[in-house]
Amino acid sequence: MQYQHGGDVYSYAEGHGGALPTDLSANINPYGPPESVLAALHDAVAFCGRYPDPYCRAARRAVGAREGIDPAWIYPGNGAADVLDRLALVLRPKTALLLAPTFAEYERALGACETRFHALREDEGFALTERILTDLSPAPDAVFLCNPNNPTGRAADPALMRKIAAVCEKNDIWLIVDECFSDFLTDEARHTLKDLLPRHQKLVLLRAYTKMYAVPGVRFGWCMTANRDLIEALYQAGQPWNVSVFAQACAVAAAGEAAFARDSAQRIAAERAFLRTELGARGLWVCPGEANYLLFRAHDESLAEKLAARGVLVRDCSNYRGLARGYYRTAVRGRAESAALLAALDTLNEGGMDGWQKRS
Incomplete structure (x- = not known):
């Protein structure tokens, strides 16, 4: 049985001795619940x-x-x-x-x-x-x-x-x-x-x-x-x-x-702008989204698995009709979680695994 959505930290924990990942596969407000x-x-x-x-x-x-x-x-x-x-x-x-x-x-x-x-x-x-x-x-x-x-x-x-x-x-x-x-x-x-x-x-x-x-x-x-x-x-x-x-x-x-929602939307917009800029600076194509997640494309079709091995979960979007392997979605969360994703990408690149960079 294959789970088709994000947020499955349970399967990750089962395979990693109970350890929980940085979960960017589910789009949840990082500032809640109130x-x-x-x-x-x-x-x-x-x-x-x-x-x-x-x-x-x-x-x-x-x-x-x-x-x-x-x-x-x-x-x-x-x-x-x-x-x-x-x-x-x-x-x-x-x-x-x-x-x-x-x-x-x-x-x-x-x-x-x-x-x-x-x-x-x-x-x-x-x-x-x-x-x-x-x-x-x-x-x-x-x-x-x-x-x-x-x-x-x-x-x-x-x-x-x-x-x-x-x-x-x-x-x-x-x-x-x-x-x-x-x-x-x-x-x-x-x-x-x-x-x-x-x-x-x-x-x-x-x-x-x-x-x-x-x-x-x-x-x-x-x-x-x-x-x-x-x-x-x-x-x-x-x-x-x-x-x-x-x-x-x-x-x-x-x-x-309602005020909590308005404040959260403003804060997340700032974090989204930061993350979109940083992903783009690493050569990834990033969709100009306006919600609390970003769709991006990488050349590496197994990037999600490689990031998971480094404790970061993103959503592999290849099962969406109209998208192919190489499309991923990341939640927009706090700066620390974004830093974890960016550091994992940089580690992969430093190790010579630069296939995630933008297609030429």
Whole structure:
């Protein structure tokens, strides 16, 4: 069995006598969780003797207040992946349009759906361009977009996203936009499509507190849509109590930490600029991402394994549709973790293993 995502420090520890690596394969905020979130998780222990609220009332109220939307437009889940699976089960699109590369869970969740792919190009910096508008005809049943995209980190031009939304609304296409990394944008308000929800009944936005609040082990995500029939269908599509008392308490606390998110986004932007410059100075091609991770390309197709041997994990992106071996993603963390990555790269180069440098 091969794990297809980042953050698998357990396999590394099993093969290295329990030692933990510098994990840059998972994109988690290095400055979290906030104290309020940790305190809420601790206090939630007292409620383990009862079933969690199946409708997550307190969490939905808190998230709704934070997002400025009706809590009735929120469906909460056991992480965004849980919500994604339920969406695929309820919508059952016969045809869907995805980006390539993008988050692999969309394709997995869609299963036997006829899937078309819009190819992002390196010579365009893997940016989403108006080329995608031609792929909306003939109209698919659903379009899944990740903004900022994973693994490229590119945020789409807001005007283009609104063009896409308008085409989808006109042609009765479900538009599912994964905004799980949008809170790492320093200009998040420009990019979200929340204001379109009231009039676009087939618009669904995915969000999660996993990354910004550094709680991947807690699992809280949600979708936002004004389509009340869809919300009800999502509740019916799986087991009740899918969000634990811990996750619900975490969501209430995290929703009150907007200032923490804004500060983190600014600090991470500075670290991202530093890391992008340093990787580029070592001859690597680096995608101009805007989230808390950077996609880069190296000539060495086994760079991830060589870095792991030196205690640093990055994400090998060769299993992303549209990418080949030699593409990697690193999280943007604190300066010490970035220094560990850079030192490992320098050690490899000093040892004569300079294949990771940029292709000529």
